[in-house]
Amino acid sequence: MLLIERYLTRQFAQSVAAVAVVLLLVGLGGLLVDLMSEIARGKVPAGLLLSQLGLRSIQVLPLLLPLALFVGLLLSVGRLYGDSEMAVLAAVGLGPRQLWRPLLLVTVPVALVVALASLWAAPAGARLAQRMVEDANRSFLVAGLEAGRFIELPGRAGILYVGEIDAEGARFGRMFVQSERDGRLDVVTAREGELILEGELGRYLLLRDGFRVEGDPAARDFRMMRFAENELQVPDREPDVDADALDAVPTRALWPATGAAPRAELHWRIATPLMVLLLGVLAMPLGRGEPRQARYGRILAALLIYINAMILLVLGKGWLAVGTLPTWLGLWWLLLPMAALAGWLYLADGRMPRRRVAA
Numbered sequence: 001m002l003l004i005e006r007y008l009t010r011q012f013a014q015s016v017a018a019v020a021v022v023l024l025l026v027g028l029g030g031l032l033v034d035l036m037s038e039i040a041r042g043k044v045p046a047g048l049l050l051s052q053l054g055l056r057s058i059q060v061l062p063l064l065l066p067l068a069l070f071v072g073l074l075l076s077v078g079r080l081y082g083d084s085e086m087a088v089l090a091a092v093g094l095g096p097r098q099l100w101r102p103l104l105l106v107t108v109p110v111a112l113v114v115a116l117a118s119l120w121a122a123p124a125g126a127r128l129a130q131r132m133v134e135d136a137n138r139s140f141l142v143a144g145l146e147a148g149r150f151i152e153l154p155g156r157a158g159i160l161y162v163g164e165i166d167a168e169g170a171r172f173g174r175m176f177v178q179s180e181r182d183g184r185l186d187v188v189t190a191r192e193g194e195l196i197l198e199g200e201l202g203r204y205l206l207l208r209d210g211f212r213v214e215g216d217p218a219a220r221d222f223r224m225m226r227f228a229e230n231e232l233q234v235p236d237r238e239p240d241v242d243a244d245a246l247d248a249v250p251t252r253a254l255w256p257a258t259g260a261a262p263r264a265e266l267h268w269r270i271a272t273p274l275m276v277l278l279l280g281v282l283a284m285p286l287g288r289g290e291p292r293q294a295r296y297g298r299i300l301a302a303l304l305i306y307i308n309a310m311i312l313l314v315l316g317k318g319w320l321a322v323g324t325l326p327t328w329l330g331l332w333w334l335l336l337p338m339a340a341l342a343g344w345l346y347l348a349d350g351r352m353p354r355r356r357v358a359a
Contacts, residue, residue, distance in 0.1 A: 016072030077287025107280030
């Protein structure tokens with residue numbers, strides 16, 4: 001490898017890494033806000049905040065890394081033109097078309113990371129995140145309940161207090177629960193009890209030897225009853241809107257599937273790493289500029305190209321899932337024209353000027 005190629009590879013990699021760090025921080029901020037909202041609604045236990053944030057961050061890599069590569073390469077190539085380094089390289093016979101090796105040394109590893117995340121890591125992380133939430137809801141300890149401390153039930157449904165919790169977090173002693181619904185106050189106490197799960201969303205407290213007081217404080221109308229055993233439903237996770245999501249399905253399970261939705265998910269996972277390669281090739285001709293031209297104006301163009309490409313990918317995935325597009329067509333109707341355009345722009349941008357022979 002030439003010395004100039006090692007220099008360009010290092011410059012490209014540093015620019016892409018810097019943009020990737022910024023985008024990942026922004027993406028983690030958005031994930032944190034969504035996760036805090038789910039914790040407030042009781043869908044995710046508070047004790048799983050960091051683990052869920054880490055697992056969900058893997059799922060955004062196929063969306064953020066292509067943009068990081070595209071913007072990073074555009075900034076780096078634009079700097080080469082702005083500092084007249086490309087003019088010097090062209091003078092020694094190294095035009096844009098001859099710089100394919102540094103471009104691929106940066107683009108291909110990013111595409112491999114996106115392929116690994118899209119085909120294996122993201123589905124595995126989604127399955128692990130779901131399993132952790134399901135296991136956590138079986139234990140009061142993981143859900144954030146501590147002995148001797150008042151806590152607020154999910155969705156501000158009431159106040160819960162327990163005096164003792166066993167090591168497994170399923171059995172407890174000396175419980176107090178206060179809730180309010182439609183202006184009526186409900187207070188339940190019990191000497192002991194345990195947590196029981198029924199189905200996927202139902203969580204119940206099996207209470208033993210306790211009292212229940214219910215009534216309207218405004219009307220001073222109360223009634224009290226004593227029970228030997230009683231069941232109290234705990235406000236739990238809200239059911240997911242997209243219950244049939246295929247994000248957690250392994251890729252190997254999608255290959256033999258014949259349905260439209262699984263095939264659409266498979267095409268989506270294959271298209272994301274290919275999009276990285278196309279954006280990497282497009283960065284070289286689109287990064288061309290004049291020495292005094294503003295460098296950061298290309299970021300807006302990069303965002304527009306990336307957003308339009310991703311919107312078309314999402315629309316194509318939806319059309320495949322509902323049967324509007326045939327499954328054999330997949331997302332190739334978008335990838336192949338983009339590949340042809342990227343190849344043509346790269347080859348046209350890389351033509352060296354012909355040498356004139358003196359008469």
